[in-house]
Amino acid sequence: MNLSVNIGGLGLKNPIVTASGTFGYGVEYAEFLDLNQIGAITVKGLSPHPAAGNPPGRIWETPCGMLNAIGLQNIGIDAFINDKLPDLRKYDTKIIANFFGDTIEEYVEAAAALSAADGIHALEMNISCPNKQAGWIAFGTDPALTEKVVAAARKATKLPLIVKLSPNVTSIADMAKAAVDGGADALSVINTITGMAIDIETRRPRLSNIVGGLSGPAIRPVAVRMVYQAAKAVKVPIIGMGGIMTGGDAIEFILAGASAVAVGTANFVNPAASVEVLQGIKEYMTRNRIDDINSLVGGVIC
Amino acid sequence: MDNGYFALQVTPNVAICEPVIGQFFMLKPGEAIDPLLLRPFSFVDFIISPNDKYPNGLLMFLIGAVGKGTNILKRLAVGNRLSVIGPLGRGFPAVEDDENLLVVAGGIGIASVLGLTKVYHGVSLFYGIRTKEQIPDTEWFKYTEGNYHIASDDGSIGEKGSVLELLERYISQLRKSYSGKIKIYACGPHGMYKAMVRMNLDAEVHVSLETPMACGIGTCLGCAVETVNGLKVVCKDGPVFNLKDIIWDG
Numbered sequence: 428m429n430l431s432v433n434i435g436g437l438g439l440k441n442p443i444v445t446a447s448g449t450f451g452y453g454v455e456y457a458e459f460l461d462l463n464q465i466g467a468i469t470v471k472g473l474s475p476h477p478a479a480g481n482p483p484g485r486i487w488e489t490p491c492g493m494l495n496a497i498g499l500q501n502i503g504i505d506a507f508i509n510d511k512l513p514d515l516r517k518y519d520t521k522i523i524a525n526f527f528g529d530t531i532e533e534y535v536e537a538a539a540a541l542s543a544a545d546g547i548h549a550l551e552m553n554i555s556c557p558n559k560q561a562g563w564i565a566f567g568t569d570p571a572l573t574e575k576v577v578a579a580a581r582k583a584t585k586l587p588l589i590v591k592l593s594p595n596v597t598s599i600a601d602m603a604k605a606a607v608d609g610g611a612d613a614l615s616v617i618n619t620i621t622g623m624a625i626d627i628e629t630r631r632p633r634l635s636n637i638v639g640g641l642s643g644p645a646i647r648p649v650a651v652r653m654v655y656q657a658a659k660a661v662k663v664p665i666i667g668m669g670g671i672m673t674g675g676d677a678i679e680f681i682l683a684g685a686s687a688v689a690v691g692t693a694n695f696v697n698p699a700a701s702v703e704v705l706q707g708i709k710e711y712m713t714r715n716r717i718d719d720i721n722s723l724v725g726g727v728i729c
Numbered sequence: 730m731d732n733g734y735f736a737l738q739v740t741p742n743v744a745i746c747e748p749v750i751g752q753f754f755m756l757k758p759g760e761a762i763d764p765l766l767l768r769p770f771s772f773v774d775f776i777i778s779p780n781d782k783y784p785n786g787l788l789m790f791l792i793g794a795v796g797k798g799t800n801i802l803k804r805l806a807v808g809n810r811l812s813v814i815g816p817l818g819r820g821f822p823a824v825e826d827d828e829n830l831l832v833v834a835g836g837i838g839i840a841s842v843l844g845l846t847k848v849y850h851g852v853s854l855f856y857g858i859r860t861k862e863q864i865p866d867t868e869w870f871k872y873t874e875g876n877y878h879i880a881s882d883d884g885s886i887g888e889k890g891s892v893l894e895l896l897e898r899y900i901s902q903l904r905k906s907y908s909g910k911i912k913i914y915a916c917g918p919h920g921m922y923k924a925m926v927r928m929n930l931d932a933e934v935h936v937s938l939e940t941p942m943a944c945g946i947g948t949c950l951g952c953a954v955e956t957v958n959g960l961k962v963v964c965k966d967g968p969v970f971n972l973k974d975i976i977w978d979g
Contacts, residue, residue, distance in 0.1 A: 448949075449948075449949065450948065451947070451948030455946065455947065456948070471948075479960060480953070482955065482978075483952075483960075483978075485950065485951045485952075486942075486943050486951030486952070488766050488943075490763050491762045491765055493765065493943060497950050497951060500950050643762075643765050644765070672762065692943075694944070694948075695766060695944040695945075695949055696765060696766060698814070698944075
């Protein structure tokens, strides 16, 4: 059974990736599962300088999902490289560094700094966090700006460059094309969907940021649809994500057009979810006599 | 118990680490995706040493049925399976021999601190509740050796009014004969903690915070609280904090 996939030059032994922001810096999960079994670990979004994130109330559970407005709190690229990466690179898995900046210059700075570190195999560019302010959101929602910021980061790295798309757009196909035109080697589809919840007794929003990103099984049908549309629009490989809890969920994304899948919110429900999803994929392949996972990509019959 | 509280006993299928009072476990019944996340619960008691009946020990929880998730837990039948992660977080610090510990509970907060009476036999327990129906079996208080003080909002049991007034009077009385360090370990609603801040008690106060949580292991950063030392996560840096370190939002 062949489970290995290639994501824009990033070879993975299997299609399981952990989604950024749901797996810490990776090492925290070593006591819950064998990290060597995962195709790749995507670490929490990193910025050139440490970021404090949003004030508390940061999360709120909603039906079959959760809202979060963490606000990209992170230790900064230098601390990640010095304090976390040495432990992380001991594992036989690929490391994808998710990064962001507040300006195009910071995106370039981040991409360059991460590319110079030993043990990072690919970069995932976050242009789609719903919890940042208006000027920043334009990077992920205005196709012309998307192409511009991706092209700038592209020049700063030789590593495979994955661009994580926002679902909070009218046409995911247009955004996918813009990212590829800017030089993306692969796409992550999707980030969280902007949502809101209100405490009806106090009449206040549940989150201090007022709005937050919705994740979990609640968003899976939207994510599957967007992977399907993005895959039809561009030729580069797609990492599909959005509410994957089981191997069956992962297969659904692969049939929609994803070459790999990321397990996100499920890591909070079950820290070993990623390896259980992998097991479920294998069981599906055995049951359906599939020899190569790549033969399923985009295999939905419409 | 028909007071909105219920007891839940969990028999782990693997050996667990011995928990410290104030630590917690994440619990969720079955594989359902609504509710999706595990929920943090303090344990009220435990058996850690294996015996024939409980080869991996036993965890006991006292839970208030307040929402969808807790009501699902309440309806569980014997033999149902739970997802459990724990023990997690940092519990109450150890009390030195020359320190005087007072335990304070508000409502269901009793679940988090009652275990302290078992560790420190005869310790004084101050318990504030709305009405006497909220008293769990008084058998639960046996380790206080009768040294428990109750205040209820409606006066149906103990003194009518705030348990913090009982506490304050007790401390002033105690201070007549004791000048050493008084420690207060408390669990209750955050309004109770804010009141304790205003009272400026002559004691070192440690409190257990409750916030929404997702992962419980310090990675999602969802349960952050403001402290004088910057943002801290309740699940890993807490849930027990020194009261003076917490910055309250108004």
